[in-house]
Amino acid sequence: MGVVLCASEALEEGGKACVFDVLAWGQPARAFVLRVDAAVVSYLNRCVHVPTEMDWQEGQFLDGDRRFIVCSIHGASYDPADGRCVGGPCGRGRLTALSVREEGGQVTWYPSEHIRPVFEDGPDAPAPACAPAG
Numbered sequence: 001m002g003v004v005l006c007a008s009e010a011l012e013e014g015g016k017a018c019v020f021d022v023l024a025w026g027q028p029a030r031a032f033v034l035r036v037d038a039a040v041v042s043y044l045n046r047c048v049h050v051p052t053e054m055d056w057q058e059g060q061f062l063d064g065d066r067r068f069i070v071c072s073i074h075g076a077s078y079d080p081a082d083g084r085c086v087g088g089p090c091g092r093g094r095l096t097a098l099s100v101r102e103e104g105g106q107v108t109w110y111p112s113e114h115i116r117p118v119f120e121d122g123p124d125a126p127a128p129a130c131a132p133a134g
């Protein structure tokens, strides 16, 4: 079942990402979703070089040209289209992608076996929506 993250219009082309909490392999982590080249893409907020969050300010993942996702720690660059490392100390690594789709004016995440919502469905579960990135 999909998890609605945000409205489509919340993600501007080349703009800030929405950052949201997940459980990755059972551990608390963060992920982000952003729009670049008209496509909505989502990755775990975890650099391949050192497993740390990459945004220097929450939601700021893109370089000045809005072309690559850049880690603020040592400058690893990733292709937003597929998460592949294209420069810097990330070698042959690749960001961990999350499956997202745009449908009905909303951006929906489809969790995998290993990357799950923090709150599973239930009567008391808070809405696991993506926090606006300010």
Ligand code: FES
Pocket (backbone or CB within 6 Å): 047, 048, 049, 050, 051, 052, 054, 071, 072, 073, 074, 075, 076, 088, 089, 090
């Ligand atoms: S931690 Fe991301 S480039 Fe080093």
